Amino acid sequence: MKNSIFILLCSLFLVNSAFAKDAISRVFYYDEAEQGAASQTMRYIVNKNYLRIDNGQDNADFILFDVEQKMIHSINHEDKTILKIENKKWQTPKFDFNVNAQFKTMQDAPKISDKQVFSYFLKADDIICTQVSLIKDMFADDMQVFYQYQQVLSGQQVATLNNTPEELHTPCFLIDQIYHSGDYYKKGLPVHISYSRGYEKFLKDYKESEIDVKLFIKPEGYSEYTAAF
Numbered sequence: 072m073k074n075s076i077f078i079l080l081c082s083l084f085l086v087n088s089a090f091a092k093d094a095i096s097r098v099f100y101y102d103e104a105e106q107g108a109a110s111q112t113m114r115y116i117v118n119k120n121y122l123r124i125d126n127g128q129d130n131a132d133f134i135l136f137d138v139e140q141k142m143i144h145s146i147n148h149e150d151k152t153i154l155k156i157e158n159k160k161w162q163t164p165k166f167d168f169n170v171n172a173q174f175k176t177m178q179d180a181p182k183i184s185d186k187q188v189f190s191y192f193l194k195a196d197d198i199i200c201t202q203v204s205l206i207k208d209m210f211a212d213d214m215q216v217f218y219q220y221q222q223v224l225s226g227q228q229v230a231t232l233n234n235t236p237e238e239l240h241t242p243c244f245l246i247d248q249i250y251h252s253g254d255y256y257k258k259g260l261p262v263h264i265s266y267s268r269g270y271e272k273f274l275k276d277y278k279e280s281e282i283d284v285k286l287f288i289k290p291e292g293y294s295e296y297t298a299a300f
Contacts, residue, residue: 093281094118097213100127100276106269117213121287122220129286136220143223144289153295159226163250168196168242174258177204183262184209191255195242201255202265209260221253227298243267 096118104110116123125133135144141158173192180188186206193201228249232240247267255261262274 094120094284094287095279096282097210097277097279098282099274102273102275104271112275115217116282116286117216118282119212119216122216123286129283133286135287135289136216136223138216138219141219141223143220143227146290146293148290151290151293153289153293154298155295156223156227156298158223159230161226161229161250163246163252166195166242166245170195170246172254180204188262189259191258193246195246198243198267200243200247200267201251203255203261204263205255205259205261207259211259214256214260218253218256221251221256225249225251225253231299 096116099115099117101113101115102110103113112127114123114125114127116125120138122136122138123133124136125131130148132148133146135146136142137144143156145154145156146152147154171192171194173190173194175190177188177190182188183206186209188204189207191201191203191205192199228251232249244267255264260274260277261272264272
Protein backbone atom coordinates (compact mmCIF):
# COMPACT_ATOMS: atom_id res chain seq x y z
CA MET A 72 0.00 0.00 0.00
CA LYS A 73 2.79 2.39 0.96
CA ASN A 74 4.59 1.59 -2.28
CA SER A 75 1.42 2.38 -4.26
CA ILE A 76 1.04 5.74 -2.54
CA PHE A 77 4.71 6.53 -3.16
CA ILE A 78 4.37 5.68 -6.86
CA LEU A 79 1.22 7.81 -7.11
CA LEU A 80 2.93 10.79 -5.46
CA CYS A 81 5.92 10.42 -7.78
CA SER A 82 3.60 10.34 -10.78
CA LEU A 83 1.83 13.48 -9.64
CA PHE A 84 5.17 15.22 -9.11
CA LEU A 85 6.31 14.31 -12.60
CA VAL A 86 3.06 15.52 -14.14
CA ASN A 87 3.21 18.83 -12.26
CA SER A 88 6.88 19.29 -13.13
CA ALA A 89 6.20 18.71 -16.81
CA PHE A 90 3.30 21.17 -16.74
CA ALA A 91 5.49 23.77 -15.01
CA LYS A 92 7.79 23.78 -18.04
CA ASP A 93 5.06 25.39 -20.13
CA ALA A 94 2.90 28.48 -19.74
CA ILE A 95 -0.43 28.77 -21.51
CA SER A 96 -0.06 31.93 -23.58
CA ARG A 97 -1.59 33.65 -26.57
CA VAL A 98 0.73 34.35 -29.47
CA PHE A 99 0.16 37.20 -31.91
CA TYR A 100 2.08 37.68 -35.15
CA TYR A 101 2.23 41.14 -36.70
CA ASP A 102 3.80 42.15 -40.01
CA GLU A 103 5.48 45.46 -39.25
CA ALA A 104 6.84 47.95 -41.74
CA GLU A 105 8.46 51.36 -41.56
CA GLN A 106 8.30 53.72 -44.48
CA GLY A 107 11.15 52.98 -46.87
CA ALA A 108 12.07 49.67 -45.22
CA ALA A 109 11.12 46.04 -45.76
CA SER A 110 8.49 44.54 -43.47
CA GLN A 111 9.26 41.92 -40.84
CA THR A 112 7.11 39.57 -38.80
CA MET A 113 7.21 40.12 -35.05
CA ARG A 114 5.96 37.67 -32.45
CA TYR A 115 4.16 38.79 -29.29
CA ILE A 116 3.75 36.11 -26.60
CA VAL A 117 1.46 37.23 -23.80
CA ASN A 118 0.04 35.75 -20.61
CA LYS A 119 -0.98 37.19 -17.25
CA ASN A 120 2.65 37.46 -16.11
CA TYR A 121 4.71 38.41 -19.15
CA LEU A 122 4.82 39.87 -22.62
CA ARG A 123 7.69 38.72 -24.80
CA ILE A 124 8.42 40.40 -28.15
CA ASP A 125 10.83 38.88 -30.68
CA ASN A 126 11.22 38.02 -34.35
CA GLY A 127 9.80 34.53 -33.94
CA GLN A 128 13.08 32.83 -33.07
CA ASP A 129 13.52 31.51 -29.53
CA ASN A 130 17.24 32.39 -29.50
CA ALA A 131 16.81 35.91 -30.90
CA ASP A 132 17.19 39.20 -29.05
CA PHE A 133 13.93 39.95 -27.28
CA ILE A 134 11.96 42.37 -25.15
CA LEU A 135 10.45 41.04 -21.94
CA PHE A 136 7.81 42.94 -20.01
CA ASP A 137 7.25 41.81 -16.42
CA VAL A 138 3.61 42.60 -15.59
CA GLU A 139 3.97 42.43 -11.80
CA GLN A 140 7.13 44.57 -11.66
CA LYS A 141 5.96 46.84 -14.51
CA MET A 142 9.47 46.58 -15.89
CA ILE A 143 10.69 46.26 -19.49
CA HIS A 144 13.87 44.30 -20.18
CA SER A 145 15.57 44.52 -23.58
CA ILE A 146 17.93 41.58 -24.03
CA ASN A 147 20.88 41.79 -26.45
CA HIS A 148 22.67 38.46 -26.87
CA GLU A 149 25.62 39.79 -28.87
CA ASP A 150 26.59 42.33 -26.22
CA LYS A 151 25.29 40.16 -23.38
CA THR A 152 23.45 43.13 -21.93
CA ILE A 153 19.98 43.78 -20.52
CA LEU A 154 18.54 47.27 -20.71
CA LYS A 155 15.95 47.87 -18.00
CA ILE A 156 13.16 50.43 -18.39
CA GLU A 157 11.48 51.10 -15.08
CA ASN A 158 7.91 52.25 -14.65
CA LYS A 159 7.69 56.02 -14.36
CA LYS A 160 4.32 57.68 -13.86
CA TRP A 161 3.42 60.34 -16.37
CA GLN A 162 0.45 62.35 -17.47
CA THR A 163 -0.53 64.06 -20.68
CA PRO A 164 -0.04 67.83 -20.46
CA LYS A 165 -2.41 70.47 -21.72
CA PHE A 166 -1.47 71.09 -25.34
CA ASP A 167 -1.91 74.27 -27.37
CA PHE A 168 -3.74 72.21 -30.00
CA ASN A 169 -6.91 70.12 -29.94
CA VAL A 170 -6.67 66.38 -29.33
CA ASN A 171 -9.63 64.34 -30.50
CA ALA A 172 -10.16 60.57 -30.30
CA GLN A 173 -12.90 58.94 -32.40
CA PHE A 174 -14.18 55.39 -32.14
CA LYS A 175 -16.80 54.03 -34.51
CA THR A 176 -17.97 50.98 -36.45
CA MET A 177 -16.40 50.32 -39.85
CA GLN A 178 -19.62 49.62 -41.69
CA ASP A 179 -18.05 48.44 -44.96
CA ALA A 180 -15.27 46.34 -43.42
CA PRO A 181 -15.56 42.54 -43.65
CA LYS A 182 -16.02 40.75 -40.34
CA ILE A 183 -13.05 39.03 -38.72
CA SER A 184 -13.75 35.84 -36.72
CA ASP A 185 -17.40 36.75 -37.34
CA LYS A 186 -16.91 39.97 -35.37
CA GLN A 187 -17.45 43.57 -36.44
CA VAL A 188 -14.36 45.72 -37.04
CA PHE A 189 -14.16 49.16 -35.44
CA SER A 190 -11.94 52.13 -36.22
CA TYR A 191 -10.07 54.35 -33.79
CA PHE A 192 -8.60 57.70 -34.78
CA LEU A 193 -6.44 59.99 -32.69
CA LYS A 194 -6.21 63.48 -34.14
CA ALA A 195 -4.19 66.60 -33.43
CA ASP A 196 -6.45 69.40 -34.67
CA ASP A 197 -7.60 67.95 -38.02
CA ILE A 198 -4.57 65.73 -38.64
CA ILE A 199 -4.85 61.96 -38.05
CA CYS A 200 -1.82 60.89 -36.01
CA THR A 201 -2.78 57.35 -35.02
CA GLN A 202 -5.24 55.15 -36.91
CA VAL A 203 -6.31 51.71 -35.66
CA SER A 204 -8.66 49.01 -36.91
CA LEU A 205 -9.64 46.64 -34.11
CA ILE A 206 -12.05 43.96 -32.94
CA LYS A 207 -13.94 45.33 -29.97
CA ASP A 208 -13.52 43.62 -26.58
CA MET A 209 -11.52 40.72 -28.02
CA PHE A 210 -8.87 39.20 -25.71
CA ALA A 211 -9.38 41.95 -23.13
CA ASP A 212 -6.99 40.44 -20.56
CA ASP A 213 -4.17 40.16 -23.10
CA MET A 214 -4.80 43.67 -24.39
CA GLN A 215 -4.55 45.00 -20.83
CA VAL A 216 -0.99 43.66 -20.72
CA PHE A 217 -0.23 45.42 -24.04
CA TYR A 218 -1.70 48.61 -22.58
CA GLN A 219 0.47 48.39 -19.45
CA TYR A 220 3.55 47.76 -21.58
CA GLN A 221 2.81 50.87 -23.66
CA GLN A 222 2.36 52.93 -20.49
CA VAL A 223 5.84 51.99 -19.26
CA LEU A 224 7.38 52.52 -22.70
CA SER A 225 5.79 55.96 -23.01
CA GLY A 226 7.00 56.87 -19.54
CA GLN A 227 10.55 56.47 -20.86
CA GLN A 228 9.71 58.62 -23.92
CA VAL A 229 8.24 61.36 -21.75
CA ALA A 230 11.24 61.35 -19.41
CA THR A 231 13.68 61.78 -22.31
CA LEU A 232 11.62 64.27 -24.36
CA ASN A 233 14.12 67.07 -23.73
CA ASN A 234 16.73 65.08 -25.64
CA THR A 235 14.77 65.78 -28.85
CA PRO A 236 15.18 69.24 -30.43
CA GLU A 237 12.14 71.40 -29.74
CA GLU A 238 11.58 72.14 -33.42
CA LEU A 239 10.68 68.45 -33.85
CA HIS A 240 7.94 68.62 -31.20
CA THR A 241 5.08 68.58 -33.69
CA PRO A 242 1.53 67.80 -32.48
CA CYS A 243 1.59 64.29 -33.96
CA PHE A 244 5.07 63.63 -32.59
CA LEU A 245 3.89 64.56 -29.10
CA ILE A 246 0.68 62.52 -28.98
CA ASP A 247 1.74 59.66 -31.27
CA GLN A 248 5.31 58.99 -30.12
CA ILE A 249 5.78 60.61 -26.71
CA TYR A 250 2.49 60.87 -24.79
CA HIS A 251 1.21 57.69 -26.40
CA SER A 252 -1.25 56.11 -23.99
CA GLY A 253 -2.21 53.09 -26.10
CA ASP A 254 -5.86 53.58 -25.15
CA TYR A 255 -6.97 51.58 -28.18
CA TYR A 256 -5.74 48.42 -26.42
CA LYS A 257 -8.49 49.00 -23.85
CA LYS A 258 -11.04 48.83 -26.66
CA GLY A 259 -10.01 45.57 -28.32
CA LEU A 260 -7.55 43.64 -30.48
CA PRO A 261 -5.79 45.79 -33.10
CA VAL A 262 -5.69 44.21 -36.55
CA HIS A 263 -3.98 47.23 -38.12
CA ILE A 264 -2.17 50.21 -36.59
CA SER A 265 -0.76 53.17 -38.50
CA TYR A 266 1.45 55.73 -36.77
CA SER A 267 2.34 59.22 -37.94
CA ARG A 268 6.04 58.36 -38.19
CA GLY A 269 5.27 56.02 -41.10
CA TYR A 270 5.22 52.79 -39.11
CA GLU A 271 2.45 50.22 -39.61
CA LYS A 272 1.47 46.91 -38.00
CA PHE A 273 -0.81 44.29 -39.58
CA LEU A 274 -2.14 41.33 -37.62
CA LYS A 275 -1.06 38.21 -39.48
CA ASP A 276 -2.15 35.41 -37.17
CA TYR A 277 -2.83 34.48 -33.54
CA LYS A 278 -3.14 31.29 -31.55
CA GLU A 279 -3.16 29.90 -28.03
CA SER A 280 -0.15 27.77 -27.23
CA GLU A 281 1.86 26.14 -24.44
CA ILE A 282 5.10 28.12 -24.29
CA ASP A 283 8.27 26.93 -22.58
CA VAL A 284 8.66 29.10 -19.48
CA LYS A 285 12.36 29.49 -20.30
CA LEU A 286 11.34 32.04 -22.92
CA PHE A 287 10.24 34.33 -20.08
CA ILE A 288 13.52 34.09 -18.15
CA LYS A 289 16.33 36.62 -18.48
CA PRO A 290 19.69 35.11 -19.47
CA GLU A 291 22.17 34.60 -16.63
CA GLY A 292 25.51 36.41 -16.56
CA TYR A 293 24.41 39.39 -18.68
CA SER A 294 25.23 42.94 -17.60
CA GLU A 295 22.12 44.87 -16.59
CA TYR A 296 21.78 48.63 -16.73
CA THR A 297 18.89 51.05 -16.33
CA ALA A 298 17.74 53.44 -19.03
CA ALA A 299 18.81 57.00 -18.26
CA PHE A 300 16.18 59.69 -17.71
